[in-house]
Amino acid sequence: MDRISKIEWRKIRDHFNRSFRSSLHVSIGSVTTEGMPNVTPIGTFFLNSNQSGFYFEKFASSIPMHANDYPYVCVLGVRSKKYFWLKALYRNKFKEYPAIKLFGRLGEKRKATSIEISRLNKRMKSTRGLRGNKYLWSDMTWVRDIVFDRYEGSNLGKMTAEIESKTSLKTES
Numbered sequence: 001m002d003r004i005s006k007i008e009w010r011k012i013r014d015h016f017n018r019s020f021r022s023s024l025h026v027s028i029g030s031v032t033t034e035g036m037p038n039v040t041p042i043g044t045f046f047l048n049s050n051q052s053g054f055y056f057e058k059f060a061s062s063i064p065m066h067a068n069d070y071p072y073v074c075v076l077g078v079r080s081k082k083y084f085w086l087k088a089l090y091r092n093k094f095k096e097y098p099a100i101k102l103f104g105r106l107g108e109k110r111k112a113t114s115i116e117i118s119r120l121n122k123r124m125k126s127t128r129g130l131r132g133n134k135y136l137w138s139d140m141t142w143v144r145d146i147v148f149d150r151y152e153g154s155n156l157g158k159m160t161a162e163i164e165s166k167t168s169l170k171t172e173s
Contacts (some may be wrong), residue, residue: 003150004051012151013047015100019077020045020123022084026077028055030063031070038048038062044140045075046119052147053102054138056120064144069104073146093162099154107145108151116143 004012019026025043032038040063044056053075057064063073078099079085088094111121120140128135154160 004148008151011049012102013049015079015097016047016077018081019079019100022079023077026075028060028063029074029076030066031072033069034065038066044120044136044137045086045121046116046123051149052145053104054116054143054145056112056116057142057144058140063106067106067144069110073106074090074106075102075104075146076100076160077102077149087165088159093159095154095163096157097153097160101152101154101173102146102148103150103152104148106146107144109144110139114142117141135167 016026025041026045028042028045030038030040030042040060042055042060044058045053046055047053054108076099079096085098088098117140120137122131126135153163155164
């Protein structure tokens with residue numbers, strides 16, 4: 001698991017935190033038992049400090065259905081904030097990657113720990129008084145771990161070339 005350095009992992013976690021704040025979800029790409037690609041939006045995805053993460057498995061039905069046969073996934077975090085993009089378009093370059101893909105392997109479904117439930121509650125705190133909050137995020141008791149072994153930053157030609165020369169974050173080919 002040492003393909004991703006601690007410094008890179010901190011940058012990746014920061015990117016995904018910012019990505020979630022602007023998009024409110026990540027996308028998890030998986031493969032069905034028929035070999036077809038499948039993308040699932042997940043709003044309850046978290047990264048840990050040790051090149052792993054987890055998501056609450058309440059509404060994601062297709063990922064667990066195919067996890068035993070095809071445990072490999074790709075998690076995409078995109079920074080969608082308009083100001084981030086407009087500033088880059090004005091400058092003709094990004095200072096940070098607009099998207100990062102994490103590649104990993106699904107673990108077994110298991111009961112969420114009290115710390116994981118606390119992390120979810122903290123994230124959803126601002127919506128606590130809204131009716132949809134209870135429907136969507138109450139009764140979140142099951143999680144699935146993902147262990148990551150590599151990543152790619154988005155390659156947008158000259159707009160990300162400066163990032164690639166200054167950072168250890170890799171880009172897709």
